Amino acid sequence: MTQQHQTSVLKMQQRLLKLLFWIVLFVNYTxxxxxxxxxxxxxxxxxxxxxxxxxxxxxxxxxxxxxxxxxxxxxxxxxxxxxxxxxxxxxxxxxxxxxxxxxxxxxxxxxxxxxxxxxxxxxxxxxxxxxxxxxxxxxxxxxxxxxxxxxxxxxxxxxxxxxxxxxxxxxxxxxxxxxxxDLRQPDDAAPQINENCEVCGEAKYEVEFTGMWSRNTHPQQYPENDWTPQYSDLVGASHGTQYILWAPGSLVSEGFRDLVEHANSSKLEGEIVEKIGDDVRTLIKSKGLSYPKMNNPTHAIFRTDKNHHLVTVAVGIVPSPDWFLGVTRFDLCQEDSTWLKDRELYLFPWDAGTDNGVSYESPKSLTFPQGAVSRVDMNSYDRNSPFYQIDIKDLHPFGKLRLRLIRTYHDECESSTEEGDTSTEESGKEETAAEPEEPSRYQNGDHVEGEQPIVEDPEVSKDCPMTKWQDWSECNGRCVNGVVRGYRWKERYHLVDGVPVEKYNVGDSWRTPRKEVPQKCKDENPDFEQEECEDTCDEKPKEEQMPTVGRQVMTRIVPGNTWSKKRDLTVRH
Structure with missing residues (x-):
């Protein structure tokens, strides 16, 4: 064999070895x-x-x-x-x-x-x-x-x-x-949005925030002075699917930054108000909590409708770098196009992405460029962090949010039922009676059956007429040993041209033009009051006291269920 031939064979072998190498690499890769x-x-x-x-x-x-x-x-x-x-x-x-x-x-x-x-x-x-x-x-x-x-x-x-x-x-x-x-998510992770909400009319909801952050429940790095920790005002909105106040992976606004870093909500409220009428229905606002009432509930009332059936709220944790609690784009319109009755959500800290601090009282350290919203760094390896080597599944919640349906306001679509179906509501759904057919009934003494008649309050200025206060609601709370302790409320309505604004859905063209209440009247005459209450009650079996809308059975959260089914959230002191 000639030297030239040997060289040719050697090159061929090298090519084959190289080809074999790439084949092996490809197989391992795939x-x-x-x-x-x-x-x-x-x-x-x-x-x-x-x-x-x-x-x-x-x-x-x-x-x-x-x-x-x-x-x-x-x-x-x-x-x-x-x-x-x-x-x-x-x-x-x-x-x-x-x-x-x-x-x-x-x-x-x-x-x-x-x-x-x-x-x-x-x-x-x-x-x-x-x-x-x-x-x-x-x-x-x-x-x-x-x-x-x-x-x-x-x-x-x-x-x-x-x-x-x-x-x-x-x-x-x-x-x-x-x-x-694990596709299950914490309770405060937003569920899937109902893009085809066909619910009729409007609804009034109460949102209740209760703090659960204390030295007993979160001892690690808890501020030394008990009077230092507090929650900012709760601020949020009921809105449509195109509006985002905050969301994981997004950047927050200057107003939101003021809320989470300085507990100042004024700029954020202004940002929300500017969007009212543009995919925002209601500004949600309730008073912040501080020592010694850190764990008392705070409340707010808001409205929703077919086009504004999502709710987003946030509460700043003070002191903290930029941490907050809340829910984003939570859908109140259920898959069957009915309003959600009642829901409790346990809240865990989020990071707004504006400050680099790792502990509650870390010195201010600007995040530049600004980061996106994410969970606070759980299972941190920084010993200064209150979440040092803690898994979120083992972390006690920092707060609890309750969304409760107060009442619904029916629309004309309630009358469109299939032939042979004489009822538009399933049994057990306590909603207001259907609206009157003629708009003239808004402007006289007639009223919907089962409701109190509309009577003007003579003690209120004629420049800002209002109805008389409705009766107090029942005392709402948990029945323990025959006694219920909680809250009750009453409401009244501003009158414009004899129409009780917000008592009925008067914004539809087939009824009357939408009525606007002067800001001066809103400031001088509140339309909602609540107070603590105590009353006797009948004991119910344990299974009735823990309805399916409570802690254990939650609505489906994409693409799985919530962790709350397997997490024991009982406070241990």
Whole structure:
């Protein structure tokens, strides 16, 4: 064979080897992460796992919460076995490559890292894997796993355990854990929006905020002076689907920044008022809470309708860098186009993305450029953080929000029913009677059956006429030992041209033009009052006292259910 021919053959072999290399690389790329996980220097093959060693993820079942830190352990199960070597690797599930549908790529599996550099280290044999730092016998090893972000699918954690140089085990049920993303969300995460809300008429709601932040429930880094902590005013809006006051992943306005950093709500209120009539229906506002009434409820009333069936509110936490509580774009129009009756939501801190502080009383540190709204950094490794190594699933809520339907205002669509159907309401729904057919009934002494007649209050100035106060509502609260303690309210209405504004939905063209109440009259004559009350009540069975709209059974939150089904939220003092 000539030298030229030998050179040609050698080049051909090199091309084949290079091609083989790229084929192997492509296969590994498409099949997911693979590497050599044999113990150093071993010449034996792996033995079948016998159950004496187990891989486990502390504090979870078969799910993980995105962007959380977990402790991963290899431990013995018989009380005496030990091992000298190990390796733990993480693999993401495969998904189609968006650039080439015929190929598959592995999703990001999160980050493994040593918990103790004396027992574990990163390995240079397998990307992102962790192995033993020494060959000393051990019965337990721990490493950290930072779970991947939302939308990463399932992750498989795999372990190799070397009992000695010749006996080692790999994978199998005891040494593998497959965890899929926990799609359940906290109560204050917004549910899916009903884009096809066909509810009739309008509704009046009460929003009640109750603080649950205290030294007993959140002792870590709690401010030293008990009179320092407080909540800002609750501010929000009822609005349509195009309006965003705040939302995860978005930037907040200057007014919102003033609320969360300085507990000043005036600019934010002005920003909301400017949008009234442009996808905003009502400005929501209630008084802030401070020592010694931090845990008292505060209330506000707002209106909703078919086009403005979402509600967003926020409450600043003081002191804090830029932390707040609230719900965003929460839909009050249910899938069957009826108004939500009652809901309690437990609230956890959000970060407005405007300040870099890590503790309640951190000095001001401007975030530049401004960040997006996100959860406060849970499971922080900063010892100055009140959330140092705390998982949100184990965190006591900072507040509770209750949304309660007070009454509904029917519209003409209530009369459009299918032939043979004589009722437009399901049994058990307590709503007001249908509206009168003739608009003239708004301007005389007639009234809807079951309601009090409209009577003008002679003690109010003729320049700002109003109806007389309606009767007090029943005392609303929980019945305990035959006594109910809570709140009752009463209301009255401004009169414009004899029409009780907001008593009926008078804005429809087939009735009367929309009536505007002068601001002076609104300031001088309130139309809503409430007070604390106490009354006797009949004891109800426990199951009746805990209705399905309460703590345990919540509406569906996309794409799963809420954590509250499995979290014990009882306050422990």
């Amino acid at each position: 099949r997911g992460f693979r590497c050599d996980r044999k113990p150093f220097g071993t010449t034996s093959v792996a033995s079948a796992p016998d159950g004496r060693f187990k891989l486990q993820v502390v504090g979870t079942d078969n799910t993980y919460v995105p962007n959380q830190s977990y402790t991963v352990q290899i431990t013995e199960k018989d009380g005496e076995s030990q091992f000298i070597g190990f390796m733990i690797s993480a693999e993401g599930d495969l998904k189609p490559d968006p650039r080439s549908p015929r190929r598959s790529v592995a999703q990001f599996p999160g980050v493994l890292s040593p918990a103790d550099p004396m027992s574990a280290k990163f390995t240079d044999r397998c990307l992102g894997s962790v192995e033993q730092a020494s060959n000393l016998p051990k019965s337990l090893v721990e490493i950290r796993w930072a779970s991947p972000p939302a939308g990463s699918g399932c992750v498989t954690l795999r372990a190799m355990v070397a009992e000695n140089e010749d006996t080692w085990y790999i994978d199998g049920a005891p040494l593998s854990r497959r965890l899929c993303e």
